[in-house]
Amino acid sequence: MPSAKAGRRLRDRLPVRLRHHWKPATALGVGLAAMVYFLGDARISPYVTSSSRVEADAITDDVQGTVDLYDTSVSHSIQLAYQQTDFDKMMKEFKDDGTKDYIEADLTIDGVYLNDVGIRLKGNSTLSSLRGAKGMPGGGRDMPQGGQGAPAGGAPGGAAGKEAGAGAGAAGKGQQAGGQGQGQGQKAAGGQGQKAGGKGGMGGMMQFNLSAKKPEELPWLVKVDEYVEGRAYQGEREISLRPGSNGQVPANEALSLSLTDESGQKAERYAFTKLKVNNRPAATRLMVEAPDTDYADDVSGGNAVLYKARASGSFEYKSDDPSDYETSFKQLNKKGSQDLEPVMKLIKWASKASDKEFARDLDTYVDVDSFAKYVASQNLLLNFDDMAGPGKNYLLSYDLDTKKFSVLGWDYNLTFSGDATTGPDDSVGMGGGMPGGAPGGAAQGKQGGGGADADAGAKGGMGGMGGRMQHVLKSKFLDSDAFDGVYQKAYGELYQKFYGSGTATKDLKEIADQARKAGADSKEFDTAVTKLQKTVTDRSAALAKNKKVTG
Numbered sequence: 001m002p003s004a005k006a007g008r009r010l011r012d013r014l015p016v017r018l019r020h021h022w023k024p025a026t027a028l029g030v031g032l033a034a035m036v037y038f039l040g041d042a043r044i045s046p047y048v049t050s051s052s053r054v055e056a057d058a059i060t061d062d063v064q065g066t067v068d069l070y071d072t073s074v075s076h077s078i079q080l081a082y083q084q085t086d087f088d089k090m091m092k093e094f095k096d097d098g099t100k101d102y103i104e105a106d107l108t109i110d111g112v113y114l115n116d117v118g119i120r121l122k123g124n125s126t127l128s129s130l131r132g133a134k135g136m137p138g139g140g141r142d143m144p145q146g147g148q149g150a151p152a153g154g155a156p157g158g159a160a161g162k163e164a165g166a167g168a169g170a171a172g173k174g175q176q177a178g179g180q181g182q183g184q185g186q187k188a189a190g191g192q193g194q195k196a197g198g199k200g201g202m203g204g205m206m207q208f209n210l211s212a213k214k215p216e217e218l219p220w221l222v223k224v225d226e227y228v229e230g231r232a233y234q235g236e237r238e239i240s241l242r243p244g245s246n247g248q249v250p251a252n253e254a255l256s257l258s259l260t261d262e263s264g265q266k267a268e269r270y271a272f273t274k275l276k277v278n279n280r281p282a283a284t285r286l287m288v289e290a291p292d293t294d295y296a297d298d299v300s301g302g303n304a305v306l307y308k309a310r311a312s313g314s315f316e317y318k319s320d321d322p323s324d325y326e327t328s329f330k331q332l333n334k335k336g337s338q339d340l341e342p343v344m345k346l347i348k349w350a351s352k353a354s355d356k357e358f359a360r361d362l363d364t365y366v367d368v369d370s371f372a373k374y375v376a377s378q379n380l381l382l383n384f385d386d387m388a389g390p391g392k393n394y395l396l397s398y399d400l401d402t403k404k405f406s407v408l409g410w411d412y413n414l415t416f417s418g419d420a421t422t423g424p425d426d427s428v429g430m431g432g433g434m435p436g437g438a439p440g441g442a443a444q445g446k447q448g449g450g451g452a453d454a455d456a457g458a459k460g461g462m463g464g465m466g467g468r469m470q471h472v473l474k475s476k477f478l479d480s481d482a483f484d485g486v487y488q489k490a491y492g493e494l495y496q497k498f499y500g501s502g503t504a505t506k507d508l509k510e511i512a513d514q515a516r517k518a519g520a521d522s523k524e525f526d527t528a529v530t531k532l533q534k535t536v537t538d539r540s541a542a543l544a545k546n547k548k549v550t551g
Contacts, residue, residue, distance in 0.1 A: 082278070247524025255507055
């Protein structure tokens with residue numbers, strides 16, 4: 001009898017509902033156990049199909065201020081105040097392991113005070129000097145995966161053609177670029193290769209002597225809502241303070257943004273400002289609209305999803321699981337209603353499509369006219385670090401109505417740093433120093449030509465970057481005869497808007513005046529502007545003589 005009493009006592013301890021419904025509960029438990037046993041190693045990927053335009057993190061406190069943040073006709077000022085112990089901790093963590101965490105700061109912008117904003121270091125190459133031996137000297141970029149979508153030291157097979165270019169060797173020996181698998185569809189095999197006169201080693205790579213002792217010169221990202229949810233300043237949640245200060249403030253980037261915007265393409269707004277950090281002297285800086293959630297919602301009337309390529313990622317097909325692409329692309333808006341599936345499908349198609357399939361079906365995936373303008377603009381602006389560059393500076397915009405992608409540019413601090421005579425069929429290489437520097441990039445090459453010693457330096461990282469960095473979309477587009485017409489049309493029209501009309505010269509004068517009003521009134525800045533103007537003048541003259549450009 002003791003055992004019977006024990007059994008009844010155990011049963012009585014169970015809740016009444018469970019005693020009444022023990023059979024369904026038991027069945028559920030057995031079913032879950034079976035699923036874990038048989039499907040434990042399977043990956044379940046959520047696919048989001050809603051096309052909602054609603055953003056979850058809406059702005060609830062939009063501080064208006066007194067003057068328009070990006071009004072270039074007025075003087076701007078920014079002041080940041082933070083605890084030195086927070087700054088020291090942040091710098092130590094960055095130097096130790098590359099972590100870029102936010103710290104709290106108080107922001108005063110054009111006289112308007114905002115408490116508790118977040119600030120963190122911004123950038124990759126330009127910050128490397130802060131890490132000493134752990135970063136590349138002079139701000140060179142870390143490139144763990146070589147070219148976008150290509151392993152270090154080699155370009156993807158079949159993606160050569162016009163974009164192959166030359167490495168660091170002498171010009172004109174006619175060797176095939178990139179070795180086997182790259183010669184399909186080449187139009188000028190055995191072309192010129194590297195242009196003569198290349199000097200400067202690292203070329204157009206900006207070299208800033210950054211120091212924790214001069215925080216007013218560091219590149220910063222200011223996040224207005226990091227610690228105060230729903231807050232924005234004039235609709236902006238993030239403000240980017242770009243690399244370069246005082247005499248080195250990047251007039252070339254401002255010029256590129258201005259020309260891009262005036263051509264009808266999407267570009268970040270900008271303005272020059274005086275920046276003061278704690279009790280440090282003020283420095284002249286370029287502040288630029290950050291490509292964030294709100295910037296993304298301005299694209300295509302708010303009915304597009306914007307993806308930002310990560311500097312350490314790739315355009316490489318991995319699987320049919322969108323989550324596998326989170327290390328290569330950051331989704332900027334519509335999180336929860338959209339995911340990375342469209343990007344995954346684009347990468348899969350572009351990677352596997354034959355030349356014939358690419359020419360036939362590109363318009364199914366990409367807005368071809370828009371893409372032609374993007375590619376032409378990067379060449380015209382001598383932008384070495386575009387979607388095919390080491391920094392992978394581009395955005396993918398997926399229109400939810402047309403179901404097509406457009407490519408948008410950003411981060412233009414390496415523009416106007418290559419050979420001013422670069423033509424529409426030449427690849428843009430690194431220039432001879434600071435942007436607007438001496439012609440004769442260290443790694444120029446014919447986009448369609450092979451060129452000499454194409455593999456020279458490729459396995460060593462930086463040595464072959466000018467001709468080796470590739471992106472399968474850009475490479476195949478330039479290599480295909482099917483898109484010659486749309487590319488040449490876009491190039492000619494943009495040449496006229498940028499250079500033929502004199503807009504670049506006019507804009508540069510205005511930009512230089514804006515920077516001087518913000519404090520960049522020095523011989524160093526005057527020299528940089530003169531150098532940049534010479535590049536603009538030389539570029540205009542060279543392209544005017546090119547019949548492919550002018551017709």
